[in-house]
Amino acid sequence: MWYNQDMKYPNLEKLVDIIAVLRSENGCPWDREQTHKSLRPNMLEEAYEAVDAIDDGDVANLREELGDVLLQVVLHAQIAKDNNEFDIEDVAKELSEKLIHRHPHVFGNDKVSSSDDVLDKWDKLKKEEKKYRKSVLDGISKSQSALMSAQKISKKVVKVGFEWDSVESLKECIKSEYKEFEDAATTGNHESMEDEMGDILFATVNLARWYKIDAEQALLSANKKFTRRFLKMEEMKTKPFEEYSYEEFNELWKQAKIELSKQN
Numbered sequence: 001m002w003y004n005q006d007m008k009y010p011n012l013e014k015l016v017d018i019i020a021v022l023r024s025e026n027g028c029p030w031d032r033e034q035t036h037k038s039l040r041p042n043m044l045e046e047a048y049e050a051v052d053a054i055d056d057g058d059v060a061n062l063r064e065e066l067g068d069v070l071l072q073v074v075l076h077a078q079i080a081k082d083n084n085e086f087d088i089e090d091v092a093k094e095l096s097e098k099l100i101h102r103h104p105h106v107f108g109n110d111k112v113s114s115s116d117d118v119l120d121k122w123d124k125l126k127k128e129e130k131k132y133r134k135s136v137l138d139g140i141s142k143s144q145s146a147l148m149s150a151q152k153i154s155k156k157v158v159k160v161g162f163e164w165d166s167v168e169s170l171k172e173c174i175k176s177e178y179k180e181f182e183d184a185a186t187t188g189n190h191e192s193m194e195d196e197m198g199d200i201l202f203a204t205v206n207l208a209r210w211y212k213i214d215a216e217q218a219l220l221s222a223n224k225k226f227t228r229r230f231l232k233m234e235e236m237k238t239k240p241f242e243e244y245s246y247e248e249f250n251e252l253w254k255q256a257k258i259e260l261s262k263q264n
Helices: 010-022 029-033 040-056 059-082 088-101 115-129 146-159 167-187 190-210 215-236 246-263
Strands: none
Touching: 010 029, 010 059, 040 059, 059 088, 088 115, 146 190, 146 215, 167 190, 190 215, 215 246
8 A cells, every 4th residue: 555544644634623713603703704705815825925935035934824724725615524525534535536647657557757758638627527628728727827817818818829930929929919909009099008018917927928937927027026136226215216317226226236236
């Protein structure tokens, strides 16, 4: 047997029991009032905080944040149990079965030669499991960021062959989208401008995907870089920002960039 049937997780079982008590008649009023929908923001917030800990390389904080994510999972499962829908055991059972089914090279006799092979098999098995999905684009989350959705859409359609014939044609597409945005801007039609800006962003995400760049991570890095430089500008400024001219801002930005480069 590849797993220990006698394996116990007392703290995990204790956590499930604690959540059950909190949701019970004599438990916590706040916990009892919660629903799947009311906890939606919490699930997103805790997941993002866990990702922040990963990005910061903060292992101690990651342990705490993963606990907060786990709290959301167990709490949602308990709410479902209270509604006679499913419980945490059902969640674990379904996940275990899915993992075993999608790793036949580990739990079966299939052979793979690379991570790409694993992903290809995963996608094929997933497609077999979800035969109710008719479109290539079915299954894309409606709640994730627009940038992540754009990446997912791009990757899915490329898998069925819907792709630019060369990176140069993709770059030309981006240039044409910029031209269309400029044309819209001359009319002052904000709706058209927004539409064309969306096309620019979507095409740019495809360019990142072409070069195997994660657009989400690239933008996160750009945000962090800008934030570091702006904070350095705040340290270096000699008067209120409101009194700076464009030229002075530009010069301060360059100085901040130089100072930060010395620290690296």
